[in-house]
Amino acid sequence: MLIVAERINSSRKHIAQAIKTENTEFIKSEAKAQAAAGADFIDINAGTFVGEEIERLTWLIEIVNNAVETPICLDSPDPKVIEAALPLVRNSPVMINSITLDPHRLETLLPLVAEHKAKVIALCQSETDMAETADEKVKMAEALVERVTEAGISIGDLYIDPLVYPVSTKATSALDTLEAIERIMHEFTGVHTICGLTNVSYGLPSRKLVNRTFLVAAISRGLDAVILDPTDSALYGALKAGQVIAGKDEYCLSYITDFRNGRFE
């Protein structure tokens, strides 16, 4: 299970504040804490700083480059920002978050993914459409697989996010996504699936309970990457138990080791 750690995102109040005040130590500690908690990639997003995103992102990259050896996941709504930031990232491989079927994003980003041998998160949405049913999600996944592999990128570098929508507005939202994960993993050999967790619980109380419940159901369908906060011990415990249930942790050795290290408390 590949973990993309989500904390360094300017949509979070403490991070936005640290960016504004150029609090290097705070960002450094966020990177270190997530790396120590098992992050495979540290996501970095300064997207709320419209007009000065590239400067802010550059500052963040420099700190994370120096703080940890963990690779970086460059996260921006603006493909031009990703293009400008890519050469600054030191640790390898880099991950790009994200492409969609929007031709503008594809045209800018796919050559960069190929050139940098990057890993890439691809969302099941187009310029105009969101994929709501499992069929729609699988269809968009197929189109993404086509575009990405046509660009000379290995399918093993592609992380498809089928996108889960709030269950509070549509009861089958989560189930549609679970079915899509299972089918995508089955139909496109070698591809990965990834998911953010917070959308699913929008509008509900005890959101973290719903998020981790969705996570373990998704792992049992084959999800092999996730965007989350690995320092959340209840969520991390759910992830590890999910791996056990999904038969992905031979002799439960990883689970037992994490238990002994007090990671589930």
Place this chain on the structure above:
Amino acid sequence: MLIVAERINSSRKHIAQAIKTENTEFIKSEAKAQAAAGADFIDINAGTFVGEEIERLTWLIEIVNNAVETPICLDSPDPKVIEAALPLVRNSPVMINSITLDPHRLETLLPLVAEHKAKVIALCQSETDMAETADEKVKMAEALVERVTEAGISIGDLYIDPLVYPVSTKATSALDTLEAIERIMHEFTGVHTICGLTNVSYGLPSRKLVNRTFLVAAISRGLDAVILDPTDSALYGALKAGQVIAGKDEYCLSYITDFRNGRFE
């Protein structure tokens, strides 16, 4: 989701002690607590009192009959004990825990299930074999469906337990059971699936974490009944969040109500 509450079982130390000392108030409070926590059936098991099981079970039934209006699930390794106890149960319907493909149990119990219009838990095992793979579980489920319906019992009264074995000894144990649940629910229209949770985590630390992780994965495959302790708030919360994720809680109303009533704390 049908909840069979498991606490009144003589394999639990406090319950065995209460039975020995004929502590009526303790058993009464166990029944009431589970009924208040959402039990649809109160399981009653005095199986460890070999040689005096029927007397002990009779004593338990009388207390639960008087304590709550919740129906009883009669649980015994001995079909003769179930036969003797059945006429004593007052609340309707009664559930019987359990039959297997063992002809001895089937011949004694199926006519009683039919006569009492009981619900019945049926385990995917025979006199000689345990079903380990999903294929074996589905095959045994098919045989159980045949035997039960041939006996004039409605398939809607049948609760098939595919039996989950410890993931600590075989990594795919849980996954095999999840696949079996999905296929059984799909192939035998109208049947129910039920599962106990404790086996899956045998030999592991933080067993409750693994148990509730397996539960939510199973609910997402269609599991519609479970044997558990509904007074365990973390487990109950997982169950309710599992229902939300599985699209079985329209507008999440049941989840939100339980949250407001402090059930997830």
